[in-house]
Amino acid sequence: MNKLNNFVWETHGIHAGTEKDYVKHGIDKLEDIVEKALEANHPSITFIIHSPRLTNFRYSVEKNTNIKFIRGNRSYINYPKRIANLRKKYKGLINIKFGVELEWMGADLGLQWSRSKIFQAEDADFVIGSVHFAPEGLPYDGSKEEALELLKIRGSLEEYWSGYFNEIIEMIEHFGDMIQVIGHIDLPKLNVDVPEVLQNFESSSHPLANKFRTLLEVIADRDLALDVNMAGDFKGVGVYPTQDILRRAFKLKIPICIGTDTHHVKYYGYKFKESLQYVYETGYKHYVSYSKLIPEKRTIFDDHDLKVKYTILNKGIELLNQRLHNKNRRIIPDFSFGGTFSEFLDIYKNATGMGDYNAIRIRKANKSITVSNETPQAESHKVKGLFSKHADIPGVISSLFNTLASEGVNVETARLKSNNDGTAVAFLTLEEDNGNIKSAIDFISGTDKEIFKVLQYKEEADLPNFYEKGVYLLEMDGVELKLALSEKVILTKHHNAPGVLLILLSALASKNINIIDLRLGKRNNMGYSALAVDGDKNVINNLLNKLGDQYYEANLIEFHSM
Ligand SMILES: [Zn+2]
Ligand SMILES: [Zn+2]
Numbered sequence: 001m002n003k004l005n006n007f008v009w010e011t012h013g014i015h016a017g018t019e020k021d022y023v024k025h026g027i028d029k030l031e032d033i034v035e036k037a038l039e040a041n042h043p044s045i046t047f048i049i050h051s052p053r054l055t056n057f058r059y060s061v062e063k064n065t066n067i068k069f070i071r072g073n074r075s076y077i078n079y080p081k082r083i084a085n086l087r088k089k090y091k092g093l094i095n096i097k098f099g100v101e102l103e104w105m106g107a108d109l110g111l112q113w114s115r116s117k118i119f120q121a122e123d124a125d126f127v128i129g130s131v132h133f134a135p136e137g138l139p140y141d142g143s144k145e146e147a148l149e150l151l152k153i154r155g156s157l158e159e160y161w162s163g164y165f166n167e168i169i170e171m172i173e174h175f176g177d178m179i180q181v182i183g184h185i186d187l188p189k190l191n192v193d194v195p196e197v198l199q200n201f202e203s204s205s206h207p208l209a210n211k212f213r214t215l216l217e218v219i220a221d222r223d224l225a226l227d228v229n230m231a232g233d234f235k236g237v238g239v240y241p242t243q244d245i246l247r248r249a250f251k252l253k254i255p256i257c258i259g260t261d262t263h264h265v266k267y268y269g270y271k272f273k274e275s276l277q278y279v280y281e282t283g284y285k286h287y288v289s290y291s292k293l294i295p296e297k298r299t300i301f302d303d304h305d306l307k308v309k310y311t312i313l314n315k316g317i318e319l320l321n322q323r324l325h326n327k328n329r330r331i332i333p334d335f336s337f338g339g340t341f342s343e344f345l346d347i348y349k350n351a352t353g354m355g356d357y358n359a360i361r362i363r364k365a366n367k368s369i370t371v372s373n374e375t376p377q378a379e380s381h382k383v384k385g386l387f388s389k390h391a392d393i394p395g396v397i398s399s400l401f402n403t404l405a406s407e408g409v410n411v412e413t414a415r416l417k418s419n420n421d422g423t424a425v426a427f428l429t430l431e432e433d434n435g436n437i438k439s440a441i442d443f444i445s446g447t448d449k450e451i452f453k454v455l456q457y458k459e460e461a462d463l464p465n466f467y468e469k470g471v472y473l474l475e476m477d478g479v480e481l482k483l484a485l486s487e488k489v490i491l492t493k494h495h496n497a498p499g500v501l502l503i504l505l506s507a508l509a510s511k512n513i514n515i516i517d518l519r520l521g522k523r524n525n526m527g528y529s530a531l532a533v534d535g536d537k538n539v540i541n542n543l544l545n546k547l548g549d550q551y552y553e554a555n556l557i558e559f560h561s562m
Contacts, residue, residue, distance in 0.1 A: 007042055008298075009296070010260065011257035012181070012183065012261045013047060013261075014028075014046070014048065015263045017047065017082065031086070033045060034096065042269075044289075046099065047097070048101055048259075049099075049101070050103065051121070059139050061142075097126075097291065099127060101128045102179060103132065104130065104168075104171035111174050124293075125291050129168075129178075129224075140164060141187055144191055147190075148191075151192060157195045161194075169215055177327070180293060181225045182225070184231070185240065185245065190232065201213060202244070202248060216249060216254065219254055220253060226255070228259070228287070250282055255288045257289060258275050258279065286306075293321075293329055294317055294560075296317075309341060312341075312371055316360050318559055320363070320364060320367060324365060331364060334364065335348045335360065336353065336361040336363075337351060337352075338359055339355075339359065341360050344360070359474055361475075366477075369473065369475070370473070370474040370476075376472060378465035382461060383429065383458075383463045384430070385428050386428040387427055388426040389423060389452070390424060392418050392419070393451070397426065398509035399447075400428070402502060403444045404437075404440050405499055405502055406440070407440040407443070411428050414520060415427045415518075416517045418516060425464065467482075473485055473489070473530055479528045486533075486534075487558070487559065489530065489531065489557040490556055494529070494547075494550055494551045496522045496527030501529060503551075504531075504554070507546070508531075508535075508543070511535065516534055540556045544556060
């Protein structure tokens with residue numbers, strides 16, 4: 001028990017791939033690093049690239065070359081494409097993530113420049129906001145001489161650090177939701193001493209201590225994560241940040257992420273276990289990594305049950321986030337936990353309990369999702385509806401719904417199940433029999449005789465059990481759905497009127513998208529549908545965009561987390 005994981009889902013991972021771009025910085029080839037990670041049997045590798053800097057923000061080593069260049073400009077622009085190619089090449093072998101380390105260079109031109117760089121990094125999994133340069137044009141992490149020059153300008157150690165914290169606070173205010181993580185929060189210790197008032201920041205009444213406490217509170221309020229960065233360790237000044245800082249961060253419920261921030265493949269995987277032990281000693285029991293801007297929870301210990309719970313939580317967050325517009329995706333949601341998930345109540349700010357309800361509820365911007373890995377109970381009472389056994393091919397469900405609709409029969413909800421032998425079964429709960437159900441069955445049997453093996457309307461039937469082990473979407477906005485999640489899921493919120501759902505089903509049938517399962521729900525005149533589907537994502541997205549204004553929401557959800 002309590003065995004530390006021997007792998008870290010890095011965020012501030014490895015700077016690499018600038019290659020021939022005049023930069024002696026992160027020049028290792030991306031492929032070489034992926035190969036190394038594969039060799040080590042790692043499930044994931046995280047690349048990170050610096051956003052290029054304005055030319056007056058340069059390290060002296062850069063100024064002293066005889067070539068003028070903007071560091072990494074060319075490699076930066078091509079990075080997302082190269083990562084996409086890597087993902088294709090290593091598909092199924094390793095999970096490849098990439099992030100941007102966004103440079104703070106003041107609120108004027110620097111800010112506009114950074115905004116344009118963010119635009120070029122749209123596909124990034126996360127963005128770290130970092131201050132490396134003082135507005136005076138001197139770096140905090142350059143040479144000793146550069147640091148001493150800045151110290152001389154600022155007059156004292158306290159002012160030196162105070163300037164750095166001011167810049168981080170200013171960066172957070174201006175970058176807003178462009179960033180998810182604050183990079184190496186005590187970076188200046190690389191070249192200058194840490195003043196005593198800062199070493200005792202918890203108890204000191206000095207303005208610098210106060211400023212630093214404020215900075216941590218700002219980070220907590222904005223739901224940003226702190227970068228636990230091993231680079232300080234192999235540079236001999238100790239991990240960024242110190243354990244004292246992490247202890248306070250833990251009390252403020254600031255999430256942390258972990259990385260080696262290495263620029264050389266030889267340091268890849270440096271002290272994984274030590275980094276986990278380091279954060280564990282300060283109170284943390286989990287950390288986060290990022291996938292498409294979404295923080296994913298990771299365990300410190302090799303604890304299977306906890307990993308499973310985090311996976312469900314991650315899936316739930318992805319479900320909810322992909323229902324939202326980009327801007328809202330970056331905001332951390334609110335949580336409720338019940339049953340076996342109640343242990344998360346201590347971890348999340350403002351989380352509320354749900355008693356014995358064994359599920360996770362996640363909400364944001366008037367939308368909510370409830371997920372669980374508890375297999376729903378099959379209903380035991382007698383049901384009335386249409387039973388079907390048919391060929392497991394695209395279009396069948398659409399044809400069934402179409403024929404029923406043509407007779408004015410509305411489907412209340414449906415359950416499908418593939419038998420994995422080329423056949424599938426379905427049960428459709430129908431709104432009351434208007435006398436035309438028999439006629440609808442005759443029409444289907446006439447038209448699609450070879451597809452439907454059984455098609456029977458029953459008034460007093462036992463509902464077959466369609467539930468298997470899995471992760472379930474129990475509800476959407478409080479409307480019960482109980483859909484088992486598969487790789488691709490479509491969620492819609494639409495006007496609940498006869499025929500509206502047919503638009504979606506017909507669109508899917510026309511593009512040969514197979515429906516694995518389908519659940520419907522409603523609240524008054526608002527209809528909800530959840531479909532597990534199989535097909536090309538671009539084709540599906542394209543048709544979802546064309547459903548029309550009776551669909552208030554129609555999203556394809558794909559799961560990137562593991
Ligand atoms: Zn950095
Ligand atoms: Zn870095």
